[in-house]
Amino acid sequence: MRVPDVLADAAVVAKRNIIKIKRVPDLLVFTTLSPIMFVLLFSYVFGGAIDREGGGAAYREFLIAGIFAQTVIFGATVTGAALAEDLKKGILDRFRSLPMAPSAVLTGRTFSDVVNNVIVLVVMGLTGLVVGWRIRSSWLDALAGVGLLLVFAYAISWIMAWIGMLVPSPEVVNNASFVVIFPLTFVANTFVPLDTLPGPLQTFAEWNPVSSVTQAARELFGNIPPGTPAPTAWPLQHPEVYTLLWSAVILLVFVPLANAQYRVSTSR
């Protein structure tokens, strides 16, 4: 099958998933309300407690990129849970009896989750602006930061697609992925500066790609306060490159793995 056909089929599947965002109340809440809640909670609860120089406002600005990163990564669990849901229902039998590209089912799902993440980022960005976050670089840089967040989240959604195909129910997918995602997004520079972490955790956090994507977004948004010491770890010195490397490796491993698991799980 030719690549344009695969993309066309994936677009049809993605459209189906996007229609669902409107019609499934859970998804709509997940997509719009929880990002607002995250921004508000983290800014005011943590923002007040962990006060860096210059009062809560500076810390709020520091936090935003971390909240963005955490939220879009958590958003990837939608990929896995939705696929597990499809697997339970008969709809995949319908898809599999049609002359569409088999890979379009997973590709379409990951596409629609990018759309989902764009909505999430817009909602969070607006909420951020309300609580005092500002882009202090150029719009172009800020867009690059958003792009990097989307690319990294896209890669993660293929890991979730694989889990969704592997695990028998949407609930299990959610639990399984939270067990992985919580430590990854918290043992990082998302919510606290790395120098506050104890030794071994700090090293882990420095090499954690969640830190690098957060660092990259922070830099590109111009949200690193002047006078902050430069990072010492290589990944954080080159956060864009390191993030893209991780994204590429994840995609190279998990796109084939998820598609193989799709074939196994659907043909029994």
Add this chain to the structure above:
Amino acid sequence: MDHAIEARGLVKRYKGVTALDGVDLTVPAGTVLGLLGPNGAGKTTIVRVLSTLLRPDGGSARVTGVDVLTRPAAVRRRIGLSGQYAAVDEYLTGYENLDMIGRLYHLGARRSRARARELLAAFRLEDAADRPTRTYSGGMRRRLDLAGALVADPPVIFLDEPTTGLDPRGRTEMWDVIQTLVAGGTTLLLTTQYLEEADVLADEIVVIDQGRIIAQGTADSLKRQVGGERLELTVADAAVLAGVTEVLTPLGVGRPAVDDGRRSFVMPVSGGPEVLAEALRLLGERQVRLEDVGLRRPTLDDVFLALTGRATERDGRPDDGGAR
């Protein structure tokens, strides 16, 4: 002549169960094959293998001459499937479901849209067309799923229990749709629990049980295998059954079956209405009060029971499929 569907020696094993145990099928183009069998016989498994959803452990199959195992993608362009459980997306509307299927058959946007509206009308779903199918009744969902199989007008269609869950009106409508399709030259393989349905729709009937074909032929030839007509009567008072048996047995061509509890008497006969008239005369002389009397030709139900009686008996026992 090339057959629309050909299967040789299909075998499918699950842990402990042999779902298909060497099934051969041939369906000439433009004809309807009815697959009949009790629960667990392997009907759905056959449909899933032929529609490329399931790889068999043995055997081979071709649909419109295309090998199901080596060229599944090409087979999918030539088939339409409506599985046993409606495979529609519950959050999409009926229209969106059909439009999506059209696009995935690569009909293009315009034809997909037109075809979706056309089928919604044909299946009496126009009023519900723009509602999410979550709000549909079971029968509406079933009809939408069937419409999905017809979107691309494929030459071969598989329908797994197409009328299960439909009301009588829905069922006759479905039969009309199916007969129209067949008149247009479509080849159809349908499974059913309704023997009447196979009788009405199928050119050829295959009865399967425990993954094997146990009988095959037209509805008439299957009925002949089970035997001719029967005289059946129900008396008002069970006490007279012994006397009834005594006077009527000479009219029969086989041993009568008498059931005291149901006050019934059933006996194979030959000779049609004359036998019935004679029986009524004899019973009239004796002033036997009858609640019901009639001459019954064997239905496919009789065929079904006669051929798969063992299977119904087996119900409730642990499945012994793996031991075979």
